[in-house]
Amino acid sequence: MREPLLEIRDVSKVFPLGGLPWRRQQIEALSRVSLTLQRGESLGIVGESGSGKSTLCRIVLGLARPTTGQVLFNGGDIHAMAPADLRRQRRQMQAIFQDTAASFNPRQSVRSVLLAPLEVHQIGTRESRLQQVVEVLHHVGLDNSMLDRHPHGLSGGQRQRVAIARAILLRPSLVVADEPTSALDVSVQARILNLLREIRQELQLTYLFVSHNLGVIRYVCDSVAVMYLGQVVEHGPIAQVFANPQHPYTRALVNAIPLTDPARRGRGVPLLGEVSSGTHMPSGCRFHTRCSVRMELCSAEAPALYALSNEHRAACFWHTPRFANGRPDWIEAGQVAHDGGSAAGLSAVQEK
Amino acid sequence: MQELIRPRRRLDTPPVLAVDNLSVQLQTRQGTARVVEGVSLEVWPGEIVGVIGESGSGKTMTALSILRLMPHVARIVGGDIRLSGTSLPSLSDAQMRKLRGNRMALIPQDPLSALNPVQPIGRQVGEPFVLHRRSRWQTAWEQAVRLLGAVHLPLPETRAAEYPHQFSGGMRQRAMTAMALALEPDLLIADEPTTALDVTIQAQVLRLLGEIRDEHETAILLITHDLGVVAESCDWVYVMYAGRIVEEGPVGRLFAHPSHPYTQALLNATPSIELAQAELAAIPGRIPSPYEIGPGCRFADRCAQRLARCAQEPPLLPVAAEHLARCWLLEEVRA
Amino acid sequence: MSGQSAVRPPLGWRRYRLLWIGGVLVALVCLAALFAPWVTPYSPYDLDVTDMLQAPSATHWLGTDEIGRDVLSRTVFAARISLQVGLVAVAVGLFGGLLIGVVAGYWGGILDLALMRAMELLFSFPAILLAIVLMAVLGTSILNAMVAIGIIFIPGFARLARVSTQKVLRQSYIDAARTIGMADARILQREILPNVMTPLLVEAMTAFAYAVILESSLSFLGLGAQPPEPSWGNMLSTGRGFMAQAPWLAIVPGAALFVGVLGFNLLGDGLRDFFDPRMKD
Numbered sequence: 026m027r028e029p030l031l032e033i034r035d036v037s038k039v040f041p042l043g044g045l046p047w048r049r050q051q052i053e054a055l056s057r058v059s060l061t062l063q064r065g066e067s068l069g070i071v072g073e074s075g076s077g078k079s080t081l082c083r084i085v086l087g088l089a090r091p092t093t094g095q096v097l098f099n100g101g102d103i104h105a106m107a108p109a110d111l112r113r114q115r116r117q118m119q120a121i122f123q124d125t126a127a128s129f130n131p132r133q134s135v136r137s138v139l140l141a142p143l144e145v146h147q148i149g150t151r152e153s154r155l156q157q158v159v160e161v162l163h164h165v166g167l168d169n170s171m172l173d174r175h176p177h178g179l180s181g182g183q184r185q186r187v188a189i190a191r192a193i194l195l196r197p198s199l200v201v202a203d204e205p206t207s208a209l210d211v212s213v214q215a216r217i218l219n220l221l222r223e224i225r226q227e228l229q230l231t232y233l234f235v236s237h238n239l240g241v242i243r244y245v246c247d248s249v250a251v252m253y254l255g256q257v258v259e260h261g262p263i264a265q266v267f268a269n270p271q272h273p274y275t276r277a278l279v280n281a282i283p284l285t286d287p288a289r290r291g292r293g294v295p296l297l298g299e300v301s302s303g304t305h306m307p308s309g310c311r312f313h314t315r316c317s318v319r320m321e322l323c324s325a326e327a328p329a330l331y332a333l334s335n336e337h338r339a340a341c342f343w344h345t346p347r348f349a350n351g352r353p354d355w356i357e358a359g360q361v362a363h364d365g366g367s368a369a370g371l372s373a374v375q376e377k
Numbered sequence: 378m379q380e381l382i383r384p385r386r387r388l389d390t391p392p393v394l395a396v397d398n399l400s401v402q403l404q405t406r407q408g409t410a411r412v413v414e415g416v417s418l419e420v421w422p423g424e425i426v427g428v429i430g431e432s433g434s435g436k437t438m439t440a441l442s443i444l445r446l447m448p449h450v451a452r453i454v455g456g457d458i459r460l461s462g463t464s465l466p467s468l469s470d471a472q473m474r475k476l477r478g479n480r481m482a483l484i485p486q487d488p489l490s491a492l493n494p495v496q497p498i499g500r501q502v503g504e505p506f507v508l509h510r511r512s513r514w515q516t517a518w519e520q521a522v523r524l525l526g527a528v529h530l531p532l533p534e535t536r537a538a539e540y541p542h543q544f545s546g547g548m549r550q551r552a553m554t555a556m557a558l559a560l561e562p563d564l565l566i567a568d569e570p571t572t573a574l575d576v577t578i579q580a581q582v583l584r585l586l587g588e589i590r591d592e593h594e595t596a597i598l599l600i601t602h603d604l605g606v607v608a609e610s611c612d613w614v615y616v617m618y619a620g621r622i623v624e625e626g627p628v629g630r631l632f633a634h635p636s637h638p639y640t641q642a643l644l645n646a647t648p649s650i651e652l653a654q655a656e657l658a659a660i661p662g663r664i665p666s667p668y669e670i671g672p673g674c675r676f677a678d679r680c681a682q683r684l685a686r687c688a689q690e691p692p693l694l695p696v697a698a699e700h701l702a703r704c705w706l707l708e709e710v711r712a
Numbered sequence: 713m714s715g716q717s718a719v720r721p722p723l724g725w726r727r728y729r730l731l732w733i734g735g736v737l738v739a740l741v742c743l744a745a746l747f748a749p750w751v752t753p754y755s756p757y758d759l760d761v762t763d764m765l766q767a768p769s770a771t772h773w774l775g776t777d778e779i780g781r782d783v784l785s786r787t788v789f790a791a792r793i794s795l796q797v798g799l800v801a802v803a804v805g806l807f808g809g810l811l812i813g814v815v816a817g818y819w820g821g822i823l824d825l826a827l828m829r830a831m832e833l834l835f836s837f838p839a840i841l842l843a844i845v846l847m848a849v850l851g852t853s854i855l856n857a858m859v860a861i862g863i864i865f866i867p868g869f870a871r872l873a874r875v876s877t878q879k880v881l882r883q884s885y886i887d888a889a890r891t892i893g894m895a896d897a898r899i900l901q902r903e904i905l906p907n908v909m910t911p912l913l914v915e916a917m918t919a920f921a922y923a924v925i926l927e928s929s930l931s932f933l934g935l936g937a938q939p940p941e942p943s944w945g946n947m948l949s950t951g952r953g954f955m956a957q958a959p960w961l962a963i964v965p966g967a968a969l970f971v972g973v974l975g976f977n978l979l980g981d982g983l984r985d986f987f988d989p990r991m992k993d
Contacts, residue, residue, distance in 0.1 A: 073575035073576065073577065073578075074546075074575055180663065210431035210432055210602065211431065211602070211604070211643060211646050211647055212431060212642065212643065212646050212659065212660040214646070214648075215646035215647075215648075215657040215658065215659040215660070216659040216660075218648065218657055219656060219657055219659055222656075237575070237576070238648070239576075239650045240647065240648035240649055240650045241648050243648060243649065243650050243651075243652075243653075243654075244648040244649075244654055244657065264653060267650050267651070268651070277577060278576060278577060279650065280580075281576045281577045281579065281580040282576055282605065282650055283579075283580075283583070283603070283605030283606050283608060283609035283610075284605060284608060284609070284649075284650075284651070285604045285605055285608045285632060285644055285647055285649075286608060286632060287608045287609075287628045287629045287632050288629065288633075290608070290609055290610075291584075291609075295577065295580035295581045295584055296577040296580070296581075299545045299547050299548065299578060300545070300575070
C-alpha cells in the first residue's frame with residue numbers, strides 16, 4: 026500500500042478556559058480524531074458549530090499544537106520537527122482561509138502578497154518570480170491589472186481567486202481549505218468551486234476541505250468525515266454517506282438540508298435540541314442527547330467507529346451484532362473493529 | 378403533499394402587505410444608486426412569501442423600507458406601501474413607531490446584536506406590552522414566559538430570567554421570534570433569520586415559522602439568499618436581481634418551471650447534496666452597479682440567451698397563471 | 713503606496729476638518745520654530761534695563777519682560793525648545809513602547825506578564841512626580857527632561873502596541889503568512905509592524921501635545937529649560953510673579969502653549985479619523 030500523504034493519528038485538543046485554579050474549566054475541542062488522506066484524495070469535513078473542524082485544520086497546518094496525537098505529513102510528524110524543517114515542509118501544504126478580507130494584510134498589494142511565498146523560499150530570481158506570479162494569476166482567471174490593486178478593493182470572488190493563487194504558487198501537494206466559499210454569493214461560489222476542481226485535476230492536489238455546506242463538499246470531495254462535538258461520527262465515500270447515512274446525526278444533518286425542490290418538503294423530523302456546549306460534554310455517546318434512536322447504553326458508553334464496508338464506518342452502537350433486534354431499518358450491520366475499545370475513536374479501525 | 382404549499386387566497390381577504398411600484402435610492406458621494414426600482418409585492422394572511430436574491434439585489438433594502446428602518450442616505454422616491462390598507466410612506470415617524478412591534482415586527486439576521494446584553498430575555502420579550510399596551514412589567518413578564526413557551530423554548534420560566542449570552546444562537550433566534558410575535562402582528566418580516574444558524578437549527582426555526590403562519594394566520598415576508606430555504610418554507614416567491622423583481626410565482630410552479638434566465642442560472646449554480654454534478658453552471662460577469670444602470674434588461678450582460686431586444690428592459694410577462702417573469706424570451710416563444 | 717491613495721477619498725474639508733485645523737496650527741508652530749531668527753524683531757537674550765516691563769506697543773508688539781527682553785521674540789524661540797522636547801520624548805516613548813508592546817503581544821505568556829506588570833508599575837506613578845524623580849536621578853538639564861518625559865510615555869505606547877499586535881495576530885493573514893513558511897522575524901516586520909504603527913502614530917500626536925505641557929510644567933518648576941533659554945514653561949513661571957503689573961508676561965506664552973497643544977491634539981484626532989476604515993464608507 027502507498028504511504029498516505031497525510032495521517033492524523035489520534036489527535037485531541039483541549040483548550041483551558043478561565044476559572045479558579047481549583048475548578049478550572051476546559052473544553053475538549055477534538056477527541057481522538059484519526060483520519061488518513063491518500064495522495065490525490067479529496068476529503069471533506071462537515072460539522073456544525075462546535076464540531077472542531079476548524080481546530081482540526083489549524084492543527085494539520087501546524088498553526089496549533091495538538092494536546093495529544095500526531096500529524097504525519099509525508100511520513101514526518103510536523104509537530105515534532107524543528108521550526109526550520111517545518112517551514113520547509115510548509116511548501117508542500119498550503120491553505121485557503123474562510124474570511125476572504127481578513128486573510129490579506131490591508132497594507133499589501135496583490136503583487137507583494139503573491140511574491141511573498143516565492144521570496145520566503147528563495148525560489149527563482151527577482152524577474153522570474155514576477156513571471157511566475159503572473160502565470161499563476163492567469164491560471165486562476167485574473168489578469169496583470171490585479172497586481173497593483175489591494176485585496177480589500179476586490180470583489181469577494183476575485184479576492185478568493187488571489188487566495189487560491191497564493192495557495193498554489195509553491196506547487197503544494199496538500200491544500201487545506203477552511204470554508205473557502207461560505208462568504209460568497211451562490212453564482213460566485215459556483216465559479217470558485219469549478220476553479221478548485223480544475224486546479225485539483227491539473228496540479229494533482231490533495232484536498233482537506235472543510236465546510237458546513239454539504240452540497241459544496243459533495244461537489245468537490247470524494248469522501249467525507251462527519252464531525253460532532255470534536256469526534257468523527259461517520260467517514261466514507263461521499264455518495265454512500267449522503268445517500269445512505271449510517272449515523273443518526275449524519276442522517277438528521279442530511280435531512281435538514283433544504284432541497285431546491287418544494288415537492289419534497291419536510292423530509293425529516295428536525296433534530297431536537299441544540300449542540301451541547303463544550304464545557305458540559307454529554308457522557309457516553311456525545312450525540313445521545315439529541316438522538317432519536319438512542320438506547321440506555323448510549324448515555325453510559327461511547328461507541329467506537331464500526332466498519333460497515335471497506336471504506337465506510339460509523340460510530341453507533343446499532344451497528345453491533347448485539348443490537349440486531351430492533352435495529353432501525355436504515356442502519357446496516359457492521360463489524361466490531363479489531364481492538365474494539367469503547368471510546369476509541371477512529372484508531373479502532375486503523376489499517377495496520 | 379398538497380397540504381404543504383398553500384394556495385393564495387386572493388378572493389376572500391385583502392393582502393396584509395401591498396408594496397406597489399416601490400423605488401428606493403441612495404444618495405452618496407458617488408451619486409445616486411437605484412437600489413430598488415418598481416418593486417410590487419403582496420403578502421396575504423397565513424402565507425409565507427419569500428424574497429430571494431444575492432448581494433446587491435435590493436431585497437434587504439425593500440424589507441427595511443417597509444419598516445422605515447433603512448439607512449439615512451436611502452429615500453423612497455416612488456410608489457406606495459400599504460399595511461392592511463394604511464399607506465405607510467405618508468405616516469409620521471411617531472405613527473410608524475406605533476406600528477412597528479405592534480402590527481408589523483422584524484426578526485433580524487443577527488439576534489445577538491439585536492438583544493440588549495444587560496437585560497434578562499424575559500424583560501425584552503415582554504417590552505412590547507409595556508411600550509404599546511401600557512401593561513405593568515409584572516404582566517409583561519408573564520406574557521413573555523408564555524411566548525417563550527409558544528416558540529418551544531424549554532423551561533421558559535427559568536430561561537426568561539437569563540441573559541442573551543447564556544443563550545445559544547438558535548435560542549436567541551427563538552427569543553427574537555417570541556418578541557416579534559408578542560402583540561400578534563399582522564405582518565412578520567424575517568430578514569435572513571437562519572443565515573447565522575447551523576442547518577439542524579435552521580430546520581427548527583423554519584418549522585417554527587410554518588407553525589406561526591398556520592396557528593395565527595400571520596403574514597410572513599421572508600428575505601433570504603438561499604434557494605433551499607425558499608423551497609422548504611415559502612408559499613410564494615419573488616426573485617430579485619439588481620433592484621428589480623425578475624420573476625414571481627407560487628413556489629411549486631416557479632421551482633418546477635424557472636422561467637427567467639437568472640432564476641435558472643441560480644438553480645444550476647447551487648451545488649446539490651444528492652447528485653454528482655459534472656460541472657456547476659457558473660454565471661459569468663458581475664451584477665451591475667446600482668450607480669450605472671442602463672435602460673436594458675439588467676441581466677442581459679450575463680445572460681446566455683440574450684436577444685437584440687434586451688437592450689430595452691422587458692416588463693413582467695406572464696408565464697402561466699400567477700407566474701410572471703421579466704424576460705423577452707416569453708414573447709419569443711409565443712410568437 | 714500609490715495603490716492606497718486610489719482607495720482613500722480626497723482630503724475634503726468637510727470630512728477632515730480636524731485634520732486641517734490641527735495641521736495648520738502645527739505648521740504655524742513648526743514654521744515659527746524653524747525660522748525664529750528671521751521672523752523675530754529682537755534677540756531673545758538681549759536685555760535692555762531701560763525698557764523693563766513695557767506694555768505691548770509699536771516697538772515691542774507683545775511688550776518686554778522684567779529685564780527688558782522682547783516677549784514676542786522669546787515666545788517664538790521657545791517653540792524650538794517645545795518642539796525638540798516633543799520630538800525626543802515621543803521618539804523615546806514610541807520606540808521603547810513599540811518594542812516592549814510588540815514583544816509582549818507577539819510572544820505572550822510569562823514574558824507578556826512580566827513586561828506588562830512592569831509597565832503598570834511605571835504607569836501607576838503620577839506623571840509629573842515620576843518626571844521629578846527621574847530628573848533627580850539623571851540631573852537637571854533640558855536633554856534629561858526630554859528623556860524623562862519619553863520614559864513616562866513608554867507604558868502608554870506599550871499597552872497600545874500590545875493590544876494592536878494581539879488584534880493583528882487574530883487576523884487570518886497571519887495564519888496565511890505562517891502557512892507559506894514565513895519566519896517570526898519576517899512576520900513581525902512585514903505583517904505586524906506596519907499595521908501596529910497606525911494607531912501608535914495617532915497616539916504620538918496626543919503624546920506630543922502632552923510632552924509640550926509636561927516640559928512647560930518641568931520648566932515652571934525650574935527643572936526643564938534653564939535660563940536664559942526661553943521656554944513657555946519658564947516664561948509662565950516668571951510671568952506669574954508680575955500678573956498684576958504686566959499680565960502679558962504670562963498670557964503670551966500661555967496662549968502659545970494653548971495653540972501648540974490644541975494643534976497637536978486636533979491633528980491626532982484628525983489622523984485617527986483619517987486612518988479609521990469606518991470613516992471611509
